[in-house]
Amino acid sequence: LSLYDATCQVAQEIAEKIQERNRCQRNGESSAKVNVIIRSSLQNLREKIDQLKDLLLRAVSTHQITQLEGDRRQNLVDDLLTRQKQLQASYKNEGTEPDVIRSSLMTGGVKRGVTNPWLLEEPEETRGLGFDDLRQQQRRIIEEQDAGLDALSSIISRQKQMGQEIGNELDEQNEIIDDLTNLVENTDDKLRNQTRHVKMVDKKSTSCG
Numbered sequence: 001l002s003l004y005d006a007t008c009q010v011a012q013e014i015a016e017k018i019q020e021r022n023r024c025q026r027n028g029e030s031s032a033k034v035n036v037i038i039r040s041s042l043q044n045l046r047e048k049i050d051q052l053k054d055l056l057l058r059a060v061s062t063h064q065i066t067q068l069e070g071d072r073r074q075n076l077v078d079d080l081l082t083r084q085k086q087l088q089a090s091y092k093n094e095g096t097e098p099d100v101i102r103s104s105l106m107t108g109g110v111k112r113g114v115t116n117p118w119l120l121e122e123p124e125e126t127r128g129l130g131f132d133d134l135r136q137q138q139r140r141i142i143e144e145q146d147a148g149l150d151a152l153s154s155i156i157s158r159q160k161q162m163g164q165e166i167g168n169e170l171d172e173q174n175e176i177i178d179d180l181t182n183l184v185e186n187t188d189d190k191l192r193n194q195t196r197h198v199k200m201v202d203k204k205s206t207s208c209g
Contacts, residue, residue, distance in 0.1 A: 003048065003051060003052055003055065004052060004073075004076060004077075004080075006048065007045065007048040007049060007052060007080055008080070010041060010044055010045045010048060011045055011080065011083050011084065011087065013041060014038060014041045014042060014045060014087050014091075015087060015090075017034055017037055017038050017041065018038060018087065018090050018091055020034055021034040021035060021038065021091075035091075038091050039091075042084070042087065042088060042091065045084050045087070046084060049077065049080050049081060049084060052077050052080070053077060056070065056073050056074065056077060060134070061134050061135070061138050062138065063135075
């Protein structure tokens with residue numbers, strides 16, 4: 001609802017800027033700067049309306065609001081879409097506003113023969129589905145997501161177990177390496193002692209000789 005209010009405010013500001021642009025053109029003044037602002041604001045308005053459509057569809061499909069309230073808000077979004085098209089048309093008219101557009105710029109638009117733009121832009125997978133069908137589809141999507149999360153959890157558990165086994169194996173290998181290092185050091189000490197003993201015996205033997 002706060003996003004809807006902000007979107008209405010943007011539409012109001014665009015209408016005022018278009019009137020300002022038209023006054024500049026009638027007075028022979030430059031309107032380039034105002035046109036840049038209008039183009040940017042029109043893009044912002046379109047993005048906000050798209051956000052409203054997405055939020056409304058999510059709210060209805062997840063039962064955050066009732067179907068009756070969803071229909072009421074859908075009508076509000078339709079009015080915004082109509083007004084956005086009228087503002088776009090008025091902007092392209094470069095100062096020559098048709099009466100129907102001029103009279104509707106500041107009043108929220110007209111509804112004469114307007115189709116539902118949201119339904120025209122509805123995704124293919126949900127087009128033509130009723131409320132119960134949407135609810136079943138939502139439940140099926142949630143079940144698929146749960147199954148995917150379970151599979152991912154199983155994979156992560158296996159990877160954790162493998163990591164623990166690798167860690168244990170590394171600890172054992174480190175212990176073996178430590179034992180080999182100690183054995184090599186002991187053997188080296190014995191060799192040095194034996195070498196000194198042999199040299200001593202050889203020296204004594206030479207002296208006796």
